[in-house]
Amino acid sequence: MKVLMINQREVRRLLPMDECMDVMADTLKTLAEGNAILPLRPVMWLPEKVGALGMMPSYLGSIGMMGLKVVSVFPGNHGTEYDSHIGAVMLYETKHGQLLAIVDASEITAIRTAAVSGVATRILARKDAGDLTIFGSGIQAKSHLAAMLVARDIRRVRVWSRNGEKAKAFAEREGKRYDIQIEAVADAEAAVEGADIICTTTSSPEPVLKGDWLKPGVHINAVGSSVAFTRELDTAAMVKSKLFVDRRESTLNEAGDFLFPKKEGAITDDHIKGEVGEVLLGRVKGRESDDEITLFKSLGLAVEDVASAHHIYTKALAQNVGTAVELGGSRDDD
Numbered sequence: 001m002k003v004l005m006i007n008q009r010e011v012r013r014l015l016p017m018d019e020c021m022d023v024m025a026d027t028l029k030t031l032a033e034g035n036a037i038l039p040l041r042p043v044m045w046l047p048e049k050v051g052a053l054g055m056m057p058s059y060l061g062s063i064g065m066m067g068l069k070v071v072s073v074f075p076g077n078h079g080t081e082y083d084s085h086i087g088a089v090m091l092y093e094t095k096h097g098q099l100l101a102i103v104d105a106s107e108i109t110a111i112r113t114a115a116v117s118g119v120a121t122r123i124l125a126r127k128d129a130g131d132l133t134i135f136g137s138g139i140q141a142k143s144h145l146a147a148m149l150v151a152r153d154i155r156r157v158r159v160w161s162r163n164g165e166k167a168k169a170f171a172e173r174e175g176k177r178y179d180i181q182i183e184a185v186a187d188a189e190a191a192v193e194g195a196d197i198i199c200t201t202t203s204s205p206e207p208v209l210k211g212d213w214l215k216p217g218v219h220i221n222a223v224g225s226s227v228a229f230t231r232e233l234d235t236a237a238m239v240k241s242k243l244f245v246d247r248r249e250s251t252l253n254e255a256g257d258f259l260f261p262k263k264e265g266a267i268t269d270d271h272i273k274g275e276v277g278e279v280l281l282g283r284v285k286g287r288e289s290d291d292e293i294t295l296f297k298s299l300g301l302a303v304e305d306v307a308s309a310h311h312i313y314t315k316a317l318a319q320n321v322g323t324a325v326e327l328g329g330s331r332d333d334d
Contacts, residue, residue, distance in 0.1 A: 032277030118147030211236025
């Protein structure tokens with residue numbers, strides 16, 4: 001049985017941000033329509049939670065594909081030569097269960113996570129939003145800058161990081177990449193002053209964005225925390241915001257940004273206004289005024305990985321990209 005292996009560099013070429021955003025919008029609508037199977041992800045934590053192995057299976061009915069992302073998560077890799085998320089997405093067809101492709105998961109995760117935030121920004125941020133602040137200076141900061149440049153006409157960019165030197169390096173490197181001016185700001189509160197789009201992409205276990213700093217009309221993409229015991233936003237930020245999520249069930253079980261305020265009694269499950277897919281389908285209203293503070297809490301979903309891998313696989317076949325290898329799966333009676 002031929003299985004196509006697709007590496008990180010090939011993923012980057014085959015999954016440009018604008019295309020990925022369109023794929024993610026279709027995927028989130030499919031999920032909201034109920035045409036997907038998405039178990040909660042099992043996570044195996046290493047002692048003292050220094051790292052984890054996450055297993056994310058799903059089925060996406062719109063494309064008739066199923067798959068599994070297996071990824072190691074090591075937050076300590078930030079600032080090293082290694083990605084914080086390392087693994088593979090395995091794509092299967094659903095007629096015979098044939099394994100079609102094994103695709104680099106680091107790059108898929110980087111691109112599709114930001115692409116979903118881009119979709120959320122398109123439908124939730126004010127139409128004139130263009131003052132962007134990014135918290136963090138790693139892989140997701142980089143990919144979120146790319147997504148925000150697609151989602152809105154960005155006129156100003158600021159970056160804040162707990163490591164000021166990394167923020168400066170990010171500003172210089174990404175500024176050259178896109179031929180734009182990026183300002184590295186040392187103070188977190190000052191970094192969001194006047195911002196109308198904020199992306200939090202840090203690995204911080206404690207809040208880095210406070211509700212007292214938020215101005216009316218801002219849109220927030222909260223991305224960095226994907227577990228129940230860390231958060232990037234304080235309780236006031238959550239309470240002040242109109243909350244939208246990628247998936248309700250995942251948020252209620254895995255999102256520390258939501259679960260900490262809930263445990264404190266500051267919010268209830270009804271604080272979730274809807275899923276992004278429901279907004280895209282017109283079933284739930286998104287932003288209803290220019291003064292509302294909107295918040296998209298991202299956790300990352302396996303259906304996003306399967307849809308991305310399928311898009312990559314289809315293009316790879318058409319362009320003769322990737323390396324075909326023989327793996328078991330066919331009957332051999334000899």
